[in-house]
Amino acid sequence: MGRGGSLAGLNIMALAGAGLILGVVALAIAAPSLAPTHPDRLSLEESLEPPGPGHPFGTDYYGRDVASRVLFGTRVSLAIGLSAQLIALVIGVVLGALAGYFGGWVDTVISRAIDIFLAFPDLLLAIGIASALGPGLPSILLALSLVGWPGLCRLVRGEVMAIRERDFIQAARAIGAGHAWMLARHVLPNVAAPVLIASSLGMGSRILQEASLSFLGLGVQPPLASWGSMVHYGLRWLSRAPWLVIFPGLAIAVAVLGFHLLGDGLRDMLDPRLRD
Amino acid sequence: MLVCEDLVKTYRTRRSVGPARPAVDGVSLGVAPGETFALVGESGCGKTTVARMAVGLLRPASGRILLEGRDLARMRGRELMTLRRQVQIVFQDPAGALDPRQTVGGAVAEPLLLHRLGGPSWRRRETERLFRQVGLGPREMGRFPHQLSGGQKQRVLIARALSLRPRYIILDEPVSALDVSVRAQILNLLAAIQAELGLGYLLISHDLAVVRNVASRAAVMHRGRLVEEGPVEEVWSRPAHPYTRALLKAIPVPDPALRPEPPSSPPPEPEADPVGARADSCLYESLCPRSARLCRRRRPRPERADHWVACHYPLILRRRDDPGPPR
């Protein structure tokens, strides 16, 4: 029983979040067939047309169809968000599990690294890394992963430390299990739920951060367009053609909302302290 | 035999300055196959530490653990793994000792998988056999721990301990987390398994009624040291150490006819005495009604016998020429 009630045992928030995400993913996959035109097709005579029958979301300065660009931008935003989150996940889980399980100097080293990373505001850190490396896809991925791992790592470390003290770990040692066996079979499965929750919330943050970096011009470079870079370029015509900002902005909001709803809903569903 | 010889274990504590008093201080005991040996004591006396050392979960600071005459501490790698299979443990809290994300069938099969015994189909049959042996059906194999009752979970843990076909099982308070009505089921099961397989049990317990009813020999532990050991009937009917007697007197007996006279003044709580107590004194001295000067000066050493006691002025095992404590 969590907030928001439930439907057939599933949390309504989680269902709504999953629905939004599935919708966004479906749009990304079906982009080529749904898009009215090719996203990069220039048509200067149609410059800055407001939303209408031919161009549901209007067109930009070069006459490119905004709807098509938002659809294809979904692919870019999702792909970057997902990859960055996956990299952060791997780093966070591996280091967090090592720190929490072995403790001692391993923990000290990893914990200090986490402290250093968490001392900087997320976005500032991302901007710093991205501008140091120069714009481009690899640098944005690196920046977002480096921002994402410390939070996950600290979570995993804490969970693993708590699990390490549980009797079933002693019981596994008593049957002769070694460290690798223990981590793979007993420790990590028991941190899966909180990691899943944090990852869903993290996906929302990564998408937002990617948008922010791109908005600042540090992210995706043309001709590739993500939602953030579209807002960045649309800003110039904000007063004349607000649709250039509104639609990619809405897309960002919907995707982030979806991941946050899913994360919160999963927390209510999976957290054993809230269950029963 | 599974023999613990002069085990010592000291935990480092943050607060204490200088050498801490050992949690386990020179404990020796032996469990024979087919026998139940009970280690009795109150919380914090070190009995669980002994149990964990006996299965190799903790390494003793000194002393030896001998399995059929071979020292476990000197073994490494495969040899140790093989030998370790012969001593298994059942924990007190069955809910905590099972991984909540693992099916109970998986928990019982896990030791087989870990030790690479048999193939998948053999392991499955073996798991089914173990489930039957502890009175569970194959239906339960796919369940998760929270879907089972406390008694069923303890049965699962017993099956898991049996899966490696050990010769000794350490039972660390195996029924104290269970409901009264379920305890007897588990004790009967343990007795049946012992009779069938000839296992040696080291029963760690604070429940003197259980110990009296299932063990053949018992040792009483107090503050890290054994104070008395002997056949259960002997120790229970003629406790020789003042601490043993106090312990036995304190058991609430389910018979109102044996209720002690209600006190006419508030029964005082004895002062917890300074735990820095010197290693060369009796550690029960400050609580003991029979305490005398000698008790503060010299650690009582037992003379090994079938029923022995570590006390300068024991209650009944006193030799005839001993004048007893000075008044």
Added chain:
Amino acid sequence: MVEDVLRVIDLRAEFRSARGPVKAVDGVSFSLQPGRTLALVGESGSGKSATALAIPRLLPDPPGRVTGGQVLLRGRDLLELDPDEMPRVRGREIAMVFQEPASALNPVMTVGDQVAESVRTHRRPGGPVRAAVIEALARAGVPAPEKRLRQYPHELSGGLKQRVLIAIALACGPSVLIADEPTTALDVTVQARILDLLAYLGRRLGLALLLITHDLGVVARTAERVAVMYAGRVVETAPVGRFFRSPLHPYSRGLLEAARMTRDDTGSFRVIDGAVPDLADLPSGCRFHPRCAVARLRAACAGPPPPAREAGPGHTVECWYPGEAAVGRAWAGCARAPAGPRPAAAEVNSRSAGL
């Protein structure tokens, strides 16, 4: 006949759960008299702790809720009282002692301050607080009470912590004390002293004591009356002597056999089959019948639930076949001397050997 201080009549309480309401307390009745102890005995899930919490209206809501019945304290129904009046009733008239002394004390407050808090809240006008605190501690048998005032809970042993809690509970002179498994977390030697203390205080102060426990040994040592709870109902109530001599409900008998570790002809311990039922999914009829050896060949037990019947002075039982033996097996709860030493013998022993 002593007047009842507290009468609980047909008390009902339930918890909301994912699988629907769980009737933790389902029509429980008993009464408490001054200077007497009633032991409420049951296993996990019997509803004994929910009963204890429902009386002073401390049942956490949500998920818990009292759904019916009366709790009459000197004739006044506590369940009808304005919630604002409850804090005055709790402490001044009904006090509680819980199982975990370690978590019931505030770790960052001195013992003296914690007792003083209770003394002050319910103080009779006038009188120095410090003296009252020291007196309360001394009454609970805390040695050197002046020294304890400035100590913190972690500096005390488990037994001392429980004594401090008893001092806090009794500081303002309640007439009812509810003790929920007060000695379960303690060692046997400490337990014996705390039980003796409760028995002493109960008689000395004329307290009506409700002792919640799962341990029949504790009951035999402390209580005058027993009420056995099973799956939310009191299945048997009796004076202690009668109960231990001739319990009538098959569940009571099973519990007593378990506590005395009675063996059958084959040398195995007598068992109660099965496990405590799930309160969200109770069996029909008598709640104990699926586990009951007496019910095995009898259809009535699965039919309408048995009503409470008078079985002797102060002795009631909810069973269709009270006192009947299971088919093919005599009740043997009393046939064998109980486990453990006879204190009398140990006493003699100590005198002859010790002096």
